[in-house]
Amino acid sequence: MKEVMAIVRMNKMNATKKALADAGINSMTAKDVLGRGKGLVDFGVLHGAEKGYEEAIAHLGETQRLIPKRMVTVIVPESQVPRVVQAVMSVNTTGKSGDGKIFVLPVTEAWQVRTGKTGQAVLDDF
Amino acid sequence: MIMIRSIVRPEKADAVLSALMDAGFPAVTKIPVVGRGKQRGIKIGEVTYDEIPKEMLITVVKEADKDYVIKVVLETARTGTHGSYGDGKIFVSPVEEVYTVSSGVKESEEVLV
Numbered sequence: 050m051k052e053v054m055a056i057v058r059m060n061k062m063n064a065t066k067k068a069l070a071d072a073g074i075n076s077m078t079a080k081d082v083l084g085r086g087k088g089l090v091d092f093g094v095l096h097g098a099e100k101g102y103e104e105a106i107a108h109l110g111e112t113q114r115l116i117p118k119r120m121v122t123v124i125v126p127e128s129q130v131p132r133v134v135q136a137v138m139s140v141n142t143t144g145k146s147g148d149g150k151i152f153v154l155p156v157t158e159a160w161q162v163r164t165g166k167t168g169q170a171v172l173d174d175f
Numbered sequence: 176m177i178m179i180r181s182i183v184r185p186e187k188a189d190a191v192l193s194a195l196m197d198a199g200f201p202a203v204t205k206i207p208v209v210g211r212g213k214q215r216g217i218k219i220g221e222v223t224y225d226e227i228p229k230e231m232l233i234t235v236v237k238e239a240d241k242d243y244v245i246k247v248v249l250e251t252a253r254t255g256t257h258g259s260y261g262d263g264k265i266f267v268s269p270v271e272e273v274y275t276v277s278s279g280v281k282e283s284e285e286v287l288v
Contacts (some may be wrong), residue, residue, distance in 0.1 A: 056204060057276065084204035115192075115205060134274055141276045148277035150202075152235060152270050154178065 050156040050172065051130050054120045055137045056084060056149040062119050064140040067125065072136040079123040083115040086146060118149065124156055126172055176270040176284060177241045181232045183252040183263040188230040194251040195234065199246055214260050227233040227265060233257065235270055237284055 057065055060080070069077060097105030123133055134151055141148050159171040183191055188205065195203055209226040216225030243259050245265055253262050273282040 051271070055276075080206060081205045082204050084202075086202050100270070118204070120204070120206070130272075134272075138276060138279050142279055144277055146277055148275070149273075150235075151274040151276065152178065154268060154270050155270035 050159055051125060051127055052107075052154040052156050053125060053130060053133045053137075054152045054154065055123075055133075055141075056118050056151075057121060057137065057141045058147065058149065059117055059119050062121075065119075065121060065137060068136040068140045069121075069133070071139045072132050073130070074125065074133055074136065075122055076123070080116050080120045080122070082120045084118050085115050085158050086150075109149065116147070124159065124172065126169070176235055176273055177238055177242055178233065178235050178268050178270045179187055179241065179248070180266045180268070181234075181252065181263065182210065182229045182265075184190060184247070184254070184261065186229050187252045187254070187262075190233065190253045191232060194247050195232075195244070198243070198247045200234055200236060200240070200247075202234060203276065206231045206233070208268055212264070217261075227261065235273060243268065279280045 055065075066077070069075075077137075121137070125133055130153055137151060158167065160167045161171045164170075181191065187206070192203060192205070207228065208231045208243070209228050211225040216223050218224075232248070234244060235241060245267070248265060275281070275282060285288060
């Protein structure tokens with residue numbers, strides 16, 4: 050089992066949900082997060098702008114700060130990972146920086162709370 | 176690649192974020208969370224607070240940078256000289272694949288910041 054953690058733009062959330070559903074991935078978890086990427090955040094400028102220095106305020110637009118994003122988490126069998134990645138990529142790729150990242154992590158065990166079942170049965174539908 | 180999930184005090188989150196930036200790890204995801212630790216929350220008089228607000232900071236780094244990032248977070252997030260209860264925890268887990276959505280590229284260990 051694999052955990053696919055995708056961090057995407059907030060306004061792409063509906064398209065992402067639809068793309069995942071179309072790909073046959075029904076179960077997912079989403080969460081509001083804040084984040085930044087490889088761009089530079091200059092905290093000196095931020096604090097300066099808060100205190101009202103004009104030079105710092107002029108710099109504000111050039112630097113990157115924590116940006117609201119949506120985190121989508123899907124647990125799937127190993128064979129489905131490329132399908133999930135493909136589904137997320139297909140709607141979220143605009144080519145600009147800030148489109149997000151997808152991480153694939155191993156899941157060693159899973160349990161279904163309702164039935165107490167473990168293993169592959171957790172991921173089977175009903 | 177390694178995912179480092181640090182749970183820190185909300186008032187320390189900004190300090191940790193700027194420390195990570197200065198250390199050369201700009202990419203971070205921040206999530207507000209609530210939780211309790213080994214001390215079973217905080218008891219003030221009759222009331223026990225077991226949903227204490229914290230910030231979870233997620234960074235994904237190269238295997239070689241793991242120890243350095245952990246050291247940066249530990250040193251910045253600790254309060255007082257010897258630390259105190261509630262300073263938080265750091266969890267480390269493996270990441271098998273990383274994709275950049277904008278380019279569609281599967282990242283390799285060398286490219287990752």
